[in-house]
Each structure stands twice: as C-alpha cells, then as structure tokens.
Amino acid sequence: MIQAQKGTKDILPQEIANWQKMESAGYEIFSKANFKEIRTPIFEATELFARGVGDSTDIVNKEMYTFEKSERSLTLRPENTAGVVRAYIEHGFHRLPQPVKLWYKGPMFRYERPQAGRQRQFHQIGVEMFGSAEPSADAEVINLAVKYLNKLGLNDLEIEINSLGCPECRKKYREAIKEVLKPHLQELCEDCNFRYEKNPLRILDCKVDSCKKIFEKEEIQKVILGDFICEECKEHFEKVQEYLRALNIPYKRNKQLVRGLDYYNRTVFEIKSNNLGSQNAVCGGGRYDSLVETLGGPSTPAVGWAMGMERLNSLISKTPEQKLNAFVISEDTTAAFKLVEELRENGFSAEFDYANKKFKKQLDKAAKTAKYAVILMDDEIKSNTVTVKNLDTSQQVNISRTEYLNYIKI
Ligand code: ATP
Numbered sequence: 001m002i003q004a005q006k007g008t009k010d011i012l013p014q015e016i017a018n019w020q021k022m023e024s025a026g027y028e029i030f031s032k033a034n035f036k037e038i039r040t041p042i043f044e045a046t047e048l049f050a051r052g053v054g055d056s057t058d059i060v061n062k063e064m065y066t067f068e069k070s071e072r073s074l075t076l077r078p079e080n081t082a083g084v085v086r087a088y089i090e091h092g093f094h095r096l097p098q099p100v101k102l103w104y105k106g107p108m109f110r111y112e113r114p115q116a117g118r119q120r121q122f123h124q125i126g127v128e129m130f131g132s133a134e135p136s137a138d139a140e141v142i143n144l145a146v147k148y149l150n151k152l153g154l155n156d157l158e159i160e161i162n163s164l165g166c167p168e169c170r171k172k173y174r175e176a177i178k179e180v181l182k183p184h185l186q187e188l189c190e191d192c193n194f195r196y197e198k199n200p201l202r203i204l205d206c207k208v209d210s211c212k213k214i215f216e217k218e219e220i221q222k223v224i225l226g227d228f229i230c231e232e233c234k235e236h237f238e239k240v241q242e243y244l245r246a247l248n249i250p251y252k253r254n255k256q257l258v259r260g261l262d263y264y265n266r267t268v269f270e271i272k273s274n275n276l277g278s279q280n281a282v283c284g285g286g287r288y289d290s291l292v293e294t295l296g297g298p299s300t301p302a303v304g305w306a307m308g309m310e311r312l313n314s315l316i317s318k319t320p321e322q323k324l325n326a327f328v329i330s331e332d333t334t335a336a337f338k339l340v341e342e343l344r345e346n347g348f349s350a351e352f353d354y355a356n357k358k359f360k361k362q363l364d365k366a367a368k369t370a371k372y373a374v375i376l377m378d379d380e381i382k383s384n385t386v387t388v389k390n391l392d393t394s395q396q397v398n399i400s401r402t403e404y405l406n407y408i409k410i
Pocket residue numbers: 079110112117118119120122123124259260279281282283284285306307308309310311
C-alpha cells in the first residue's frame with residue numbers, strides 16, 4: 001500500500017473546520033487593514049531562495065527540496081517571503097503607491113526531521129508590508145499578528161521583540177560576539193562553527209543545548225545585553241514599542257532574539273506559546289529593508305511575519321462538525337431530489353438517500369447527520385404536504401409544501 005510520505009499529513013474532513021477558520025480569520029483581519037491576498041507558485045528558481053533566504057541559513061543549506069527539470073534547478077518553496085518579493089519586483093509593484101500590503105497562506109516544504117510541530121510539508125499564513133520604513137509599519141504588522149491570534153481565541157501568547165540594528169551598527173556587535181565566542185569555538189556545534197564565519201549573529205539562534213549553555217556565560221551575556229545599536233535604530237525601536245504600548249500589546253524585549261534568516265535588520269519578533277512543547281514558536285518575523293534590492297528590485301524597506309498553521313491548529317480548540325440542516329426522506333428519488341434542491345436554493349444544507357433505502361434506514365441516517373428530517377412519503381405526496389421532524393426533540397408537524405421552509409432553522 002502506498003502511504004503518505006514521512007513528514008506530510010492529510011488534513012481530513014473531520015479536522016477541516018479549524019483550517020477553514022484559520023483561513024477565513026486571516027481573510028477578515030487582513031482585509032480590514034487593506035492587506036490584499038497574493039498567491040505565488042509553490043516552486044521557484046533555486047537561486048531565489050539561495051539569494052533571498054540566505055546561504056548561511058539552515059533552510060538553504062539543509063532543508064530545501066531541490067530538483068532539476070530541463071537543466072533548471074528548481075526548489076519547492078521553504079517559505080513565502082522570497083516568492084512574494086520576486087512577484088513584487090516582477091509585477092512592478094514598486095511603481096504603485098506605497099505601502100503595498102500583502103498576505104498569503106499555503107504549503108511550504110522543508111526537509112527536516114519530522115517531530116511534534118515539525119513537518120516536511122507544513123502551512124504558513126503571513127503578511128508582508130512593502131515601502132514603509134516607519135516604525136508604525138512594524139507596529140502595524142505585529143498588531144495584525146496579535147489581532148489574528150485573538151480572532152482565533154488565542155490571547156495568552158508571549159510576544160518577544162528585539163532590534164538587530166542596521167548593517168552599520170550590527171558590524172560592531174558582530175565583531176564583539178565573534179571575539180567573545182572565539183575561545184568557545186571547539187565546544188560549539190558544527191553548525192555554529194560554520195555560522196561563525198558566514199553569519200556569526202545567527203549562532204545565538206542555535207537550538208543545541210550545549211550551545212545554549214555557552215550563551216549563558218556571563219561574558220557572553222554581557223555582550224548580548226550590551227547596547228550596540230546606533231541612535232537612529234534606537235529611536236526607531238523606541239517608537240515601535242511606543243505604538244505597541246499604545247495598542248495595549250504586551251511584549252517582552254529579548255536581546256538574544258536574532259531569528260534564523262539572513263535578511264532581517266532592525267525589528268525582529270517572535271510569538272511563542274507555552275502550550276506547544278519544544279517547538280513553541282508560532283510566529284516569526286521582522287524588518288528586511290535590503291531584500292527587495294538583493295533580489296534585483298529598487299531599494300524598498302519591508303516588514304512582515306509568518307505563522308505556522310499546524311502549530312496554530314494545535315492551539316485552537318477543535319471546532320465541532322456541523323450537522324446538516326435537513327435530510328429528505330422519501331421512497332421517490334425524483335421527488336426527493338427536487339425537495340433537496342428547493343431546500344438548498346433557500347439557503348439550507350440538505351441531502352437525501354441516493355439508494356432509496358427503507359424508511360427506517362433513512363430515518364436512522366437522518367438522525368445521525370441532520371437537525372431536521374423532511375419526510376415525503378406517499379401520504380404527504382397525496383396531500384401535497386411534508387412532515388418536518390425535529391431530530392433533537394422528536395417533535396413533528398405535517399405542513400403544507402408552501403410553508404414547511406419556515407419550520408426549519410439554520
Ligand atoms: P523553528 O525555529 O521552529 O525551526 P523557523 O525559525 O525555522 O522555526 P520560520 O522560518 O520563522 O521558522 O517560520 C515561521 C513559523 O513557521 C515558525 O514559527 C513555525 O510556527 C512554522 N514552522 C517552521 N518550520 C516548520 C515545520 N517544519 N513544520 C511546521 N511548522 C513550521
């Protein structure tokens with residue numbers, strides 16, 4: 001028997017209600033803020049991710065599903081920011097009035113070790129806001145993340161924020177981190193040694209326990225907690241926080257938060273839940289002012305985030321399956337078909353027994369699947385009536401064909 005691949009999952013009809021809720025909540029919250037949905041292809045040129053996500057990241061180095069077709073190297077998207085940026089440039093969105101505000105949802109692919117909260121095909125929902133360097137843009141996207149989570153009934157998540165500064169002020173920080181980590185290189189994991197050369201700040205994002213222990217050392221914490229960002233970056237970050245406070249969004253400053261991607265500058269943030277175990281991040285994002293230019297567009301500031309929908313799904317309470325409004329019971333298939341159509345056209349969900357089984361069997365099926373049975377047997381056909389039976393209370397009424405719709409409630 002052929003089975004679903006390791007790290008992939010079917011989302012079954014009995015679980016779909018939560019997924020539809022996550023999608024419609026996104027649509028509602030984001031369109032209220034004038035963010036428009038964009039859908040980009042699931043595969044792109046490999047180079048887009050190598051340049052756009054960064055070749056010192058785990059994603060590009062280890063996690064990409066890359067394949068060749070007609071001598072082109074293609075990759076299943078591991079995230080959607082690079083694809084959205086490509087589309088922004090390709091369709092000349094930089095010529096539109098700015099900011100351009102977009103949101104997306106869909107499957108992403110990363111070759112990782114499958115475990116709770118970690119799949120190889122998973123889903124993200126996210127927003128990207130282009131063309132504004134203002135701290136209010138950072139606050140707006142964080143605000144949207146919070147509003148989206150609230151809409152899903154999630155109110156007790158931890159929001160951590162940090163500022164990585166601009167490339168200029170980060171240089172100083174990078175040097176300081178390199179220096180203080182140098183004596184520990186042998187104890188740090190292989191990945192960290194690689195990052196040390198390529199992108200030393202990202203060492204602080206390492207999830208390996210023995211590495212995390214090293215970061216706790218006093219002299220290293222001193223550098224992490226030190227003030228390295230320039231006046232302008234500081235002011236920007238202060239403003240972001242001022243807006244968050246004005247919006248009553250609780251947050252914590254985490255000076256060790258660097259995020260796994262190469263392209264971030266200034267504000268970075270993560271939203272975590274204590275109910276998720278070790279894969280506890282639901283949302284990650286930040287400002288990426290150089291990415292549009294890196295990918296061949298004009299210099300354009302941008303800020304955005306992505307949420308993992310599987311992790312979200314495990315946090316929201318299960319939506320109970322909805323019962324049908326009506327089940328039509330009849331021994332005359334054509335008459336049943338017509339009645340079902342009438343119900344559907346009047347806004348009700350309805351079905352009937354296609355196999356024309358015995359009355360009792362049909363009633364059993366109706367009781368399992370619907371709120372009302374609409375009975376159309378010989379007697380009813382003769383008198384041009386139907387019998388409507390409330391399947392919760394067992395009450396039933398015989399009523400004319402012109403009035404029965406009023407007895408059925410959604
Ligand atoms: P992590 O540290 O958990 O690997 P990340 O930094 O790689 O996360 P991002 O690239 O920022 O994650 O993606 C944003 C969100 O997407 C994460 O916070 C998480 O909720 C979700 N996510 C990332 N990778 C996976 C995966 N393999 N399976 C399920 N969800 C994932």
